Amino acid sequence: MMGKVHFIGAGPGDPELLTIKGKRLLEEADVIIYAGSLVNPQLLEAAKPGCSIYDSAGMTLEQVIETMREAAGGGMSIARLHTGDPSIYGAIREQIDELDRLGIECEVVPGVSSFTASAAALKKEFTLPDISQTVICTRLEGRTPVPESESLESLASHRASMAIFLSVHMIDEVARRLIPHYGESAPVAIVQKASWSDQKIVTGTLSNIAKKAREAGIEKTAQILVGEFLGDEYSRSKLYDPDFSHGYRGGNEK
Numbered sequence: 411m412m413g414k415v416h417f418i419g420a421g422p423g424d425p426e427l428l429t430i431k432g433k434r435l436l437e438e439a440d441v442i443i444y445a446g447s448l449v450n451p452q453l454l455e456a457a458k459p460g461c462s463i464y465d466s467a468g469m470t471l472e473q474v475i476e477t478m479r480e481a482a483g484g485g486m487s488i489a490r491l492h493t494g495d496p497s498i499y500g501a502i503r504e505q506i507d508e509l510d511r512l513g514i515e516c517e518v519v520p521g522v523s524s525f526t527a528s529a530a531a532l533k534k535e536f537t538l539p540d541i542s543q544t545v546i547c548t549r550l551e552g553r554t555p556v557p558e559s560e561s562l563e564s565l566a567s568h569r570a571s572m573a574i575f576l577s578v579h580m581i582d583e584v585a586r587r588l589i590p591h592y593g594e595s596a597p598v599a600i601v602q603k604a605s606w607s608d609q610k611i612v613t614g615t616l617s618n619i620a621k622k623a624r625e626a627g628i629e630k631t632a633q634i635l636v637g638e639f640l641g642d643e644y645s646r647s648k649l650y651d652p653d654f655s656h657g658y659r660g661g662n663e664k
């Protein structure tokens with residue numbers, strides 16, 4: 411029988427933020443292929459004796475697929491570990507399509523993304539009533555382009571809560587392009603290595619965050635969170651308002 415590939419969200423770093431299902435599949439895996447640049451190596455301690463472990467950081471898509479094909483052909487269980495949640499900048503689609511072509515079964519186990527882990531580190535909520543009800547996850551174009559219709563400026567025009575991945579090394583440019591929309595004094599937080607033991611947080615405004623990030627030596631593996639959800643003004647939620655009735659709670663509880 412053919413083996414199966416399990417794409418597993420490894421979470422942002424803290425090994426306890428791996429799902430219970432992800433952990434079980436890691437423990438059962440005959441082969442683990444992990445994204446070595448960001449996945450916490452402590453997660454590999456769950457591997458059973460004799461498990462073959464590959465770091466995909468130095469592999470091409472073709473090599474990853476070939477490793478999966480051989481293992482699946484031998485009836486093995488394969489855990490493909492991606493940082494955070496695999497559906498965000500995980501490059502899993504091209505692997506899934508290749509596995510489909512080869513007739514190899516796969517499933518995706520979600521994980522805690524670094525943008526929610528960063529909000530948790532700050533104890534903030536992206537969707538504050540009357541402030542923003544939308545979260546935009548994006549990145550600045552670099553060696554990998556971003557479609558023109560999703561330029562930082564056009565997304566910023568909504569003034570929604572924003573989580574910017576893969577861009578902290580360009581924080582000057584991010585701030586410069588956001589200021590015309592959010593304003594110079596808009597709050598910003600940078601969270602480096604959210605949930606790791608050496609997590610770093612820098613807060614400021616769009617006008618001073620680049621300098622602060624530089625002073626803190628933050629250059630990679632960080633989220634840039636922007637928006638008034640980081641501020642102190644908001645309305646209280648209707649859901650828990652005694653004057654607001656809904657399916658689970660009758661009206662006018664005082």
Ligand SMILES: C[S@@+](CC[C@H](N)C(=O)[O-])C[C@H]1O[C@@H](n2cnc3c(N)ncnc32)[C@H](O)[C@@H]1O
Pocket residue numbers: 422423448492493494495496497498499500522523524525528574575576577601602603604605606630631632633
């Ligand atoms: C290739 S993307 C992968 C994102 C991942 N799939 C997720 O859901 O978090 C890598 C980027 O995610 C962000 N990132 C990953 N882990 C992080 C962490 N622990 N803390 C802050 N940002 C992180 C950084 O912006 C980094 O450049």
